[in-house]
Amino acid sequence: MHDRRSFFKAGAALVGAAAISRAGAASLPEAAVQSTAAMQPPPLPPNGRPYHPVITLNGWSLPWRMKDKVKEFHLVAEPVVREIAPGMKANLWGYNGQSPGPTIEAVEGDRVRIFVTNKLPEVTSVHWHGILLPSGMDGVTGLTQPGIAVGKTFVYEFVLQRSGTFMYHPHADEMVQMAMGMMGLFIVHPKDPRQYKVDRDFAFLLNAYDVEPGSATPRVNTMLDFNLWTWNSRAFPGIDPLVARSGDRVRVRVGNLTMTNHPIHMHGPHFEVVGTDGGWVPKSARWPEVTTDIAVGQMRAFEFDAAAGDWAIHCHKSHHTMNAMGHSVPTMIGVDHRSVVEKITRLVPDYMVMGDRGMHDMAEMEMPLPDNTLPMMTGTGPFGAIGMGGMFSVVKVRDSVKPGDYSDPGDYPHPKGTLAYEFTGREPLELPPPARVAAPVADAATLRVRKPAGHTGH
Numbered sequence: 001m002h003d004r005r006s007f008f009k010a011g012a013a014l015v016g017a018a019a020i021s022r023a024g025a026a027s028l029p030e031a032a033v034q035s036t037a038a039m040q041p042p043p044l045p046p047n048g049r050p051y052h053p054v055i056t057l058n059g060w061s062l063p064w065r066m067k068d069k070v071k072e073f074h075l076v077a078e079p080v081v082r083e084i085a086p087g088m089k090a091n092l093w094g095y096n097g098q099s100p101g102p103t104i105e106a107v108e109g110d111r112v113r114i115f116v117t118n119k120l121p122e123v124t125s126v127h128w129h130g131i132l133l134p135s136g137m138d139g140v141t142g143l144t145q146p147g148i149a150v151g152k153t154f155v156y157e158f159v160l161q162r163s164g165t166f167m168y169h170p171h172a173d174e175m176v177q178m179a180m181g182m183m184g185l186f187i188v189h190p191k192d193p194r195q196y197k198v199d200r201d202f203a204f205l206l207n208a209y210d211v212e213p214g215s216a217t218p219r220v221n222t223m224l225d226f227n228l229w230t231w232n233s234r235a236f237p238g239i240d241p242l243v244a245r246s247g248d249r250v251r252v253r254v255g256n257l258t259m260t261n262h263p264i265h266m267h268g269p270h271f272e273v274v275g276t277d278g279g280w281v282p283k284s285a286r287w288p289e290v291t292t293d294i295a296v297g298q299m300r301a302f303e304f305d306a307a308a309g310d311w312a313i314h315c316h317k318s319h320h321t322m323n324a325m326g327h328s329v330p331t332m333i334g335v336d337h338r339s340v341v342e343k344i345t346r347l348v349p350d351y352m353v354m355g356d357r358g359m360h361d362m363a364e365m366e367m368p369l370p371d372n373t374l375p376m377m378t379g380t381g382p383f384g385a386i387g388m389g390g391m392f393s394v395v396k397v398r399d400s401v402k403p404g405d406y407s408d409p410g411d412y413p414h415p416k417g418t419l420a421y422e423f424t425g426r427e428p429l430e431l432p433p434p435a436r437v438a439a440p441v442a443d444a445a446t447l448r449v450r451k452p453a454g455h456t457g458h
């Protein structure tokens with residue numbers, strides 16, 4: 001049959017390695033670069049099949065060149081400087097000026113040709129994670145191709161057979177290259193733009209770094225003990241809010257390229273998981289959730305109907321909502337070391353009493369930090385210190401947000417009577433004595449616990 005498909009098949013057979021490198025040398029598509037970590041809402045597609053673009057948190061989408069009905073993209077693997085949050089920049093490796101690299105967006109049925117230029121100091125390759133393609137386009141160094149040598153350009157070409165949420169990352173010296181931030185999102189939109197249509201479609205990658213406080217380059221041999229837990233290589237309060245209008249159908253797509261799982265929890269509206277690594281979940285198979293665990297290498301898309309408010313969204317592993325510094329602080333709860341402070345200060349002039357009553361105070365304190373280091377718990381809301389870091393952001397839903405507007409609407413104006421408040425009745429509280437379950441009496445030593453200042457009795 002002399003149809004489109006057989007034409008492309010014949011074309012693919014002719015496109016050997018030699019032909020590709022000649023084509024590449026003749027005319028490489030322009031490689032767009034991005035120098036900022038500010039979100040760049042992508043314009044509607046200028047040509048090709050129509051689709052509704054995703055919003056990459058603190059990121060952008062890669063423009064393409066249409067050539068003989070093929071979408072041509074150009075990725076440049078290179079060292080980049082990424083602002084992790086205001087006050088801290090990291091020396092990472094990424095693509096086209098940023099880590100993660102730009103989001104690639106295309107449509108089911110599209111033929112894409114992706115040029116990858118290597119400006120790193122070692123070989124690389126790109127694996128198109130989750131995408132069905134010919135084995136020879138899968139990007140596994142040594143197995144399906146030689147590594148892309150320093151200074152060289154490779155071409156990957158395939159037809160997108162299924163829509164969904166996918167990723168790209170190297171399959172060459174992976175431990176180092178992924179620890180340095182080389183990854184990106186690959187979104188394949190459905191052929192019919194009315195299918196799976198939502199009002200707002202957010203996307204981000206989970207990633208993690210081990211950057212010693214005061215330095216800027218990740219330690220690449222860390223296996224699990226990372227100290228910067230990030231979304232799209234940003235830590236709270238540097239992560240964009242997810243802004244929506246009340247009643248909007250909102251989708252959040254998340255891919256995990258860290259070395260551990262992340263239970264992503266959202267306050268407020270219940271959501272349903274609508275997409276997995278294998279594609280879209282049929283409506284009849286979705287179930288309501290407020291947390292979805294995303295394992296290493298997995299992608300998940302979930303949707304909800306937006307309701308007005310400021311709703312926290314975060315990883316529920318509490319160490320993942322803390323920045324560097326938090327991971328080597330000794331547990332001091334209940335340890336009264338005020339009495340020895342004077343003696344310690346003679347030896348260590350900067351010594352501070354901290355953590356003996358919990359660590360919230362530290363979120364409000366201006367602690368001296370090494371240069372280029374984020375506070376452990378940070379961020380300020382309308383009611384004071386939020387005391388979070390890392391994988392944390394806010395879903396900000398308002399009645400007045402305009403379609404296409406993703407700018408921060410500020411703090412939520414809580415309607416009267418809907419806000420928790422401090423009890424200001426008569427004190428001391430006249431409470432009935434607590435009813436206690438009869439239990440063996442512990443010895444006095446067990447019960448001698450120092451109470452926070454201002455409280456008496458035990």
Ligand SMILES: [Cu+2]
Pocket residue numbers: 229261262263315316317320391
């Ligand atoms: Cu986590």
